Amino acid sequence: MPLSPEDKEIIIDFVNEGQQGLERAEGNLLKIEEAVAGRGEIVGEFIDELFRVFHSIKGSAGFLKFSLITRLTHHAESLLDHIRKHHTLVNKQHTDILLEVCDELSRLFDYVKQHFSESGFSGNFENLIARLETLTSALKTSGDLTGTPREEHPAEAKRSSFNLKEFEITDDLIVQFVAESTELLDALEQDLLKLEKEPAKQEFLESAFRALHSLKGNAGYLNYHDIAEVTHQLETIFESARSHELHLQPKQVSLILKIVDFVRAAVLNLAEGQSPAIPGKLGLIDLMKEMIPQPQPAAQSEQNDTKRIAPDAQKKDEHKLNQALTQLEAPQTSAKANEMVRVDVQKLDRLMDLVGEIVIAESMITHHPALNLSESEELEQAVAYLQRNIRELQDIATSMRMIPLNGLFGKMRRLVRDISLKKEKKVELEIVGGHTEVDRSIIEHLSDPLVHILRNAIDHGIEPEAERVAQGKSAAGHLVLRADRVGGEVWIEVKDDGRGLDKEKILKQARKRGLVNENKQSLTEEEIYNLIFMPGFSTAEKITNISGRGVGMDVVKKNVEKIRGHISIASQSGRGTTIRLKIPLTTAIIDAMLLRVSDTIYAIPILDIRESLRVHKQQVMDLIDGQEIIKVRDEIIPVIRLEQLHNLQAGVRAIDEGIVVVTQTQQQTVGFWVEEIIGQQQVVIKPVPDYLGRLEGVSGCAILGDGNICFILDLAILIKLAETIKI
Secondary structure, three states, X not given: OOOOHHHHHHHHHHHHHHHHHHHHHHHHHHXXXXXXXXXXXXXXXXXXXXXXHHHHHHHHHHHOOOHHHXXXXXXXXXXXXXXXXXXXXXXXXXXXXXXXXXXXXHHHHHHHHHHOOOOOOOOOHHHHHHHHHHHHXXXXXXXXXXOOOOOOOHHHHOOOOOOOHHHOOOHHHHHHHHHHHHHHHHHHHHHHHHHHHOOOOHHHHHHHHHHHHHHHHHHHHOOOHHHHHHHHHHHHHHXXXXXXXXXXXXXXXXXXXXXXXXXXXXHHHHHOOOOOOOOOHHHHHHHHHHHOOOOOOHHHHOOOOOOOOOHHHHHHHHHHHHHHHHHOOOOOOOOHHHOOOOOOHHHHHHHHHHHHHHHHHHHHXXXXXXXXXXXXXXXXXXXXXXXXXXXXXXXXXXXXXXXXXXXXXXXXXXXXXXXXHHOOOOEEEEEEOOOXXXXXHHHOOOHHHHHHHHHHHXXXXXXXXXXXXXXXXXXXXXXXXXXXXXXXXXXXXXXXXOOOOOHHHHHHHHHHOOOOOOOOOOOOHHHHHHHHHOOOOOOOOOOOOOXXXXXXXXXXXXXXXXXXXXXXXXXXXXOEEEEEEEEEOOOOEEEEEEEEEOOEEEEEEHHHEEEEEOOXXXXXXXXXXXXXXXXEOOEEEEEEEHHHHOOOOOOOOOHHHOEEEEEEEOOEEEEEEEOEEEEEEEEEOEOOOHHHOOOOOEEEEEEOOOOXXXXXXXXXXXXXXXXXXXX
């Protein structure tokens, strides 16, 4: 049967929650692996967290009848359950196979998200399940994989001191938990109210069970034990009702509603910065256990199919509940619980588009000739007030699209682990500033550059262990992935302590491949380093399955330039290399300088402009092919004529009759001849209309306050044009 929109929405929610759980699981596995490799310690709390993730996925998958996911998570859960209950030391074989499980589940989640079904998915399930069974059986038999009964490891007697900063409960996590829990409790309450009228309605039972299961999993992840234990017992009640072991009565539903109030009060306490404890928790749990049918002798079971609360018992239970309620001082406000809500990404995109239109409208008003002729002071104040509020609206709309880099950086930890194992190198990755936020559209373009940079750092930069030790370095290489907010940009650095870049080798290889103009005798250090971004460039003596084909760093540069970013390199021989990405916070709205050539207006991002100047005739030189260049402070700068590039109807004028705007990206410099600099303005980037055709070197356009269109120059393309100039 075709799925209803509601069913599809449930599956999408399941996949999203599952993928988030896998990210947490993978991060924990890598931390455990590092701890085990360093000290041989068992990290119990992290094993518990892994167990909760797989258990939660299994429960939801079972409910939705995804048998493949259910089976695989069940066997992973069994292995973890044996480890945590029997205090078995974790080893690399365990973490390796559990990471494989995460990979397989991730692929299947992607498949389910597209097809809303497991049917047709081909994977490595059976092999993984067989290996998990073998590992679990070996542990059950001997306590470890050696076949020898083990004694308790001294490290098990104490809690691991391993520092796990990235998994601390932050304020953001608490706010998110409160918001999500409030949504789940609201939905649960509505289901309970419906059940009070129709206790046997399966649809309401299923919905209530899902809400409780999600709430329990979230609370368990953050170690809010009271909430987790109470919701677990409530979940058990609904599980019994779903399987028809228990027939809920209206009075029972009424009691459950009161218990839900306890949970809500605990969540609200958390929102107010207080403990999420539930007073009288044990009494509530006992009360709920009494609601669940107990196994009875066969003779009695025919007479009493389901357990019902007798009137006296009901009064007793209500009395116990009222006693517990008097001990609870629940806050009466839910202000903080509503601080976070889920918003469809398409709505955020539409909001950003509308804000852009408002910015354009504001520009039209402030630049309207009638306003300039007005002498009304009140009108000027009103316009200034409008501008302030629009700027604030723009900042808020932009911030709503911002997400932290933690998720992306966490994935790089797994990448470093896998590549270092393949290369048989010891590499430690340190992540700094993962909380830094960027626009969600930018994160999509950062994954590939970081993958290539880290891969090259491990493959080419960091030396083998023996070589490092011989040089007096630590046996393990050190990688730092750092993010910082600097003005209107985010700077992302990848720093290694490897051998550094070999300038002579790079230059020799570049000349051999014809990537450097033979007429240019000297190159700066930055120019030499930037040669590694040339298409097809590689100094690798051997092509491997990791690198060496000369395509990776070219991809890095292209992807960074797509988001109007810049990339720079610093390196010291024998000390290491630092690659820095400078990317804008958002690409939707930019500060630009408006320039006029003939009747056409162009815009260049302010961050790309080095200087603007008028040149004298003696600074101008013409090459044989007619290309113009200028000499500024002993630097040769090629000049691009936009009127020639875009066939504008304008007479050719001498360079000294206009202005040259000098731009610089990637230590590459090019000048643009313009007739007039109009001024700085914030512009909203839009695609070039189809009717204008393809304009070389133009990445987008913007509507100005007077209704005219200006073209935003794509400096990356224009600089490539300048690179063809034979200097």
